[in-house]
Amino acid sequence: MGASLKDVARLAGVSVKTVSNVVNEYQHVSEATRSRVQEAIDQLGYRPNLTARHLRYGRSGIIGLALPELGIPYFAELAEEIIGAAERESWSVLIDQTDGRGDRERLTSSGARSRTIDGLIISPLTLDAEYLAGLRADLPLVLLGEQVGPGTADLVAIDNVTAAREATEHLLGLGRRRVAAIGDQRVSPGGTATLRLQGYREALAAAGVEYDPELVVPAESYHRPDGAAAMRLLLSLADPPDAVLCFNDLLALGALRTLLAAGLRVPADVAIVGVDDIEDGRFSTPTLTTIAPDKTQIAEAAVTMLLERVNGLATPPRSVTARHTLLVRESTHLRGLAQE
Amino acid sequence: MGASLKDVARLAGVSVKTVSNVVNEYQHVSEATRSRVQEAIDQLGYRPNLTARHLRYGRSGIIGLALPELGIPYFAELAEEIIGAAERESWSVLIDQTDGRGDRERLTSSGARSRTIDGLIISPLTLDAEYLAGLRADLPLVLLGEQVGPGTADLVAIDNVTAAREATEHLLGLGRRRVAAIGDQRVSPGGTATLRLQGYREALAAAGVEYDPELVVPAESYHRPDGAAAMRLLLSLADPPDAVLCFNDLLALGALRTLLAAGLRVPADVAIVGVDDIEDGRFSTPTLTTIAPDKTQIAEAAVTMLLERVNGLATPPRSVTARHTLLVRESTHLRGLAQE
DNA sequence: GAGTCGGTTTACAACGTTGCAAAAGAGGAG
DNA sequence: CTCCTCTTTTGCAACGTTGTAAACCGACTC
Structure with a gap:
């Protein structure tokens, strides 16, 4: 040694x-x-020996980051930002994959591990009450994107209702009237999906377009295959959509794949909008219109708030609303690209 | 507390x-x-209190994973596998982003941190001698994909020469004769890029196709924009290629984007092969033919070997060659998809 | 020459845990 | 009743670090 x-x-x-x-x-x-x-x-x-130092200080110098999976580009990009932000403050990040499906073994292992970390940033895609229950009661916590229970912890999120409304308004503004939505999830009452659906409905209502439940397709997870399957379902309708709001970019890319494979043109026949602004969408063909959350702002706000808590701040839970932008690209607005 | x-x-x-x-x-x-x-x-x-326990045991129970960036899907997917494999053995993973560009601050911070971890799995995209120098001399090490110096540590990699040769043979087997390669890097002598280029040249030689340096385009990093730029360069040639071997999938997706935006058909006009088998390539249009390394095998071999070292194994450096498979998809072989 | 003051160095305890060895207790056999 | 064995419980030390407070030292003052 x-x-x-x-x-x-x-x-x-x-x-x-x-x-x-x-x-x-x-x-x-x-x-x-x-x-x-x-x-x-x-x-x-x-x-x-940092371990000894940490013991002395009563701290580990490590914060946890609990994500559904790193394989989802949005989370990978977010993790990158968070690791960067933490590093700037001389903190290290331990990543834990919650994996959506509440894996028992993993839950307990996380619970045990929670003693190593001084705080936790958690992105509960599927509202993970059990996971949280397995943690120390006094563990400083910052939630990303979704409220868990009634105001239990600091929160960083974009305004999902507004974001979805803007995206839908954009599609309606193109003259589309059969606007579908992919990615509904009943699992979490106050969850992201619910909020985005609400924004979607608000936009429809404001434009005087009737809400058609048939056009809202749930997605079990938020991967490309789910989007592809949902789109196949929509195409099988008697009166298929001419635009789709997907609740994340992966769903959108999956849907895009289905449309192109079916010989449809995007955006001519069907326009698509996603959410997340992952790098893939900037290089797909066509490129993907999307709602871009400010990931850097999210990461820095999360790390800052968490470290404040770790340092003993004891105010009531706070909430930061991060910026978002609608990035119009080819999947809703063709400029320049030759497309037959 | x-x-x-x-x-x-x-x-x-x-x-x-x-x-x-x-x-x-x-x-x-x-x-x-x-x-x-x-x-x-x-x-x-x-x-x-795990910190105290670790102090007692002289171990932290944490292994480090040093990657260029999580934003690159291949690394994100690999990290996912490695975290999973480590978790199964009750170990935690601390991720460090080396970031390609040898960022001074980050180097030192990593060096300091290396005292926290019991071992390190490192994927040196750009052979990072300085980074390694900043580590403890006695830190157990497993290298992913690339040898650093003369047999200094355990190594897990696919057979890059064979992989590139097979991919190139596949393109030649389609009757293509102007086969380009994107992703050359002179930085690392024994590095991945060099090996893949070698496989490429072997295949050309075996097929009696003359090697044309003009068709080999370097890439500074391995992101989509690099692939897109390289492809633009290739298209500007007097005698442009009818097939491209890209040294990773992101380069391939970038190149694909350039081709489609230029109105070319893939694979009819230009066929493309990548390496890595990232999820994006399974849902691009067209889907991407690729060399798929067995990521699970890589992750498990790396974690197993590392933990053996942590537990005191002192044999000479070992080397594991992971499986790889050529996955033929639409970018080289159109089956079923309507493409105009 | 005693007293004081500043900088410099040190011993000790503690953070929370576990290995070791010894102490304490419980039976059972002779 | 003593001795032995086996189970159960305990005290101590140590992992490597740092805060506290005290000790030391030289120099300067009166």
């Missing part, structure tokens, strides 16, 4: 505490001892 | 060690005390 303070102290002929003082750049150390100690440190290749 | 053994001991009226024995399911504890202690544990909501 690596050298400890004791080893360095012995070699330099000083006390353990003096070495510690040198390492921590304590002011009152004479130049003579400092250099002697430093020499010993270099010679032994000493590095502080 | 949470309750400690001491608190539980006081409440249950026993010694600290007895509580520890109960927690660790030590055999010789009378039923009476066990239940009394358990009661106290439940009442106080006691959970073991």
Whole structure:
């Protein structure tokens, strides 16, 4: 194993505490001892044992990030931002995949692990009450995107109702009247899906378009295959849609695949909007119109709020609404691209 | 803070060690005390402090995973597998993004952090000697995909030469003769790019097709924009290619985008093969032919080897060659999809 | 020369856990 | 009743670190 303070102290002929003082750049150390100690440190290749430090401080210096899965690009991109933001504050990030399906083993393992982390940022796609129950009661928590229970923790989210409304208005503004929605989920009452559906309905109502339940297709998970399957269902309708709002970009890309494979043109026959602004959508053909949440802002707000809590802030739960933008691309508005 | 053994001991009226024995399911504890202690544990909501445990054991129970970026789907998918494999062995994973560009701050922070982790799995896209230099000398290491220096650590990789050769043979088998390659990188001598280029050239040579340097386009990083730019360059040639081997799927998707935007048909005019088998390629239009590395095998081999090292195994560096498969999809072989 | 003051160095305890060895208790055999 | 064995419980030390407070030292003041 690596050298400890004791080893360095012995070699330099000083006390353990003096070495510690040198390492921590304590002011009152004479130049003579400092250099002697430093020499010993270099010679032994000493590095502080963070575990011991953390024990001393009562902290681990590690925050947890609980995500459904890293395979979903939105979460991967978000994780990237969060790791970056945490790193800037000298914190490390431990990733935990909740996996949607409440995997028993995994739940318990997470619960046990929660003792290692000083705080947790969690994105509960499927509102994961059991998961939360397995955590320490006093664990600082920041929720991403979705409220769990009544105001239990700090929250960062975009305004999902407005976002969905804007996206739908955009489709209606193109003159489309059979606007479908893919991605409904009944699982979580106050969840993201519900809010987006609400925005969708508000836009329809405002435009005087009647709400047709047939055009709202649920999705069990938010992957491409779900979007593809939902789109096949929509195409089989007697009166199929001429536009689709997908509750995330993966669903949209899946739907897009189905449409193109069926020989339909996008956006000429069917226009598509997604949510998330994942990189894939910037390079699909056609490129994907989407609601872009400000991921950097989300990550930084989440990390900032969490670290404030870790440092003892005890105000009532706060809520940050992150910016979002509608990015119009080819899947709703063809400019320049030759498309037969 | 949470309750400690001491608190539980006081409440249950026993010694600290007895509580520890109960927690660790030590055999010789009378039923009476066990239940009394358990009661106290439940009442106080006691959970073991893993930091202290780790200090005691001289281990953190955490392994590091150093990746270029999570935003690259291949790495996100790989991280998912590795986290899963580690979790099955009750280990946690700390992710570090090396970011390609040797970011100074990040390097030092990683170096410091390396004291927290018991081992490191690292995927050095751009062979990161500096990064490695910042690590503890005695840190168990497993390399993914690329050798760093002369046999310094355990290695898991696919047979890149063979993989690239097979992919190129597939393109040649379609009758293509102007086969381009996107993704060359001179940075790392024994690196992935070099090996794949070698496989590409072997296939050309075997088929009696002359090697044309003009058809080999380097890529600074392996993102879609790089592939798109490289493809634009290839299209501007006097004698443009009729097939492209891209050194990863993102490059391929970028190239695909350029081709379609230019009004070319894939695969009719230009066929494309990628490497990695990321989910995006299964749902692009056309779907992407690709070399699929067995990510699960890679992840499990890496975690297994690393944990063996952590547990003290001291044999010379080992090397595991993971399986790969050529998945033929629409970008080289159109079956069923209506394409004008 | 005693007293004081500043900088410098140190011993000790503690963070929460567990291995070790020894102490305490419970039976059972002689 | 003593001795032995086996189970149960305990105290101590240690993992590597740092805060606290006290000790040490040289120099300066009166």
